[in-house]
Amino acid sequence: CNLHEHGRPAADGPDGGTVIRVLVAAENELLRAALTALLARERDLAVVAEAAHWDDVVPVAVWADPDVALIDLDLDGRDGLPAAIRLLRDGFPTLILASANRHTALARLAATEARDIGFLSVSAPPDEVIGAVRDLARGEPVIDPEIAMLALTAPDSPLTERETDVLGRVADGAPATEIADELGLAVSTVRNHLSRINGKIGARTRIEAVKVATNAGWL
Numbered sequence: 725c726n727l728h729e730h731g732r733p734a735a736d737g738p739d740g741g742t743v744i745r746v747l748v749a750a751e752n753e754l755l756r757a758a759l760t761a762l763l764a765r766e767r768d769l770a771v772v773a774e775a776a777h778w779d780d781v782v783p784v785a786v787w788a789d790p791d792v793a794l795i796d797l798d799l800d801g802r803d804g805l806p807a808a809i810r811l812l813r814d815g816f817p818t819l820i821l822a823s824a825n826r827h828t829a830l831a832r833l834a835a836t837e838a839r840d841i842g843f844l845s846v847s848a849p850p851d852e853v854i855g856a857v858r859d860l861a862r863g864e865p866v867i868d869p870e871i872a873m874l875a876l877t878a879p880d881s882p883l884t885e886r887e888t889d890v891l892g893r894v895a896d897g898a899p900a901t902e903i904a905d906e907l908g909l910a911v912s913t914v915r916n917h918l919s920r921i922n923g924k925i926g927a928r929t930r931i932e933a934v935k936v937a938t939n940a941g942w943l
Contacts (some may be wrong), residue, residue: 746763746791752796760770769854770822779807782811785814792816792818819842819844820842822845
């Protein structure tokens with residue numbers, strides 16, 4: 725379990741104002757440290773916990789009870805949608821940092837109809853990140869215009885939800901036998917899905933299919 729507990733700061737800031745409690749979750753140690761240092765400079769923000777793996781995010785959020793969870797969607801190289809959706813359903817306002825080509829994944833998050841969710845480019849300037857945390861803590865929407873534009877203009881994925889699940893697990897490095905076990909399918913069915921995926925997107929191999937789908941924002 726790779727996490728850091730920062731303890732519970734006082735509810736009031738140094739000037740008597742409310743402190744916004746933030747959970748920072750990012751696998752990349754440099755990014756996580758940079759975000760933590762960035763937020764720590766602000767008198768009204770306090771990082772109460774950090775996490776480096778999706779499996780830790782929800783338990784840490786329950787323990788730390790943050791006002792905002794700031795998470796990198798590509799945490800530990802896996803699809804973080806289930807954990808992000810769980811955070812939102814458990815009532816934690818969540819600010820998602822993601823690259824622009826993850827617009828399809830972000831659309832799936834938006835489909836949860838959660839109100840306390842924000843989307844921001846992982847390359848956003850520091851001031852935008854700070855402002856977005858404050859806005860989300862106040863219940864105001866946060867939507868990166870570049871991601872929003874791509875979501876509106878990008879072609880729809882030709883893959884079914886099941887095919888997306890299968891290819892997502894291939895992207896995680898899972899073999900067909902493991903994918904079959906996780907999804908309750910026969911190995912032959914998984915291989916048929918992979919064959920159809922390749923045909924739909926013009927890929928010759930599973931690795932190429934993952935690359936094409938990732939670049940298109942379908943994973």
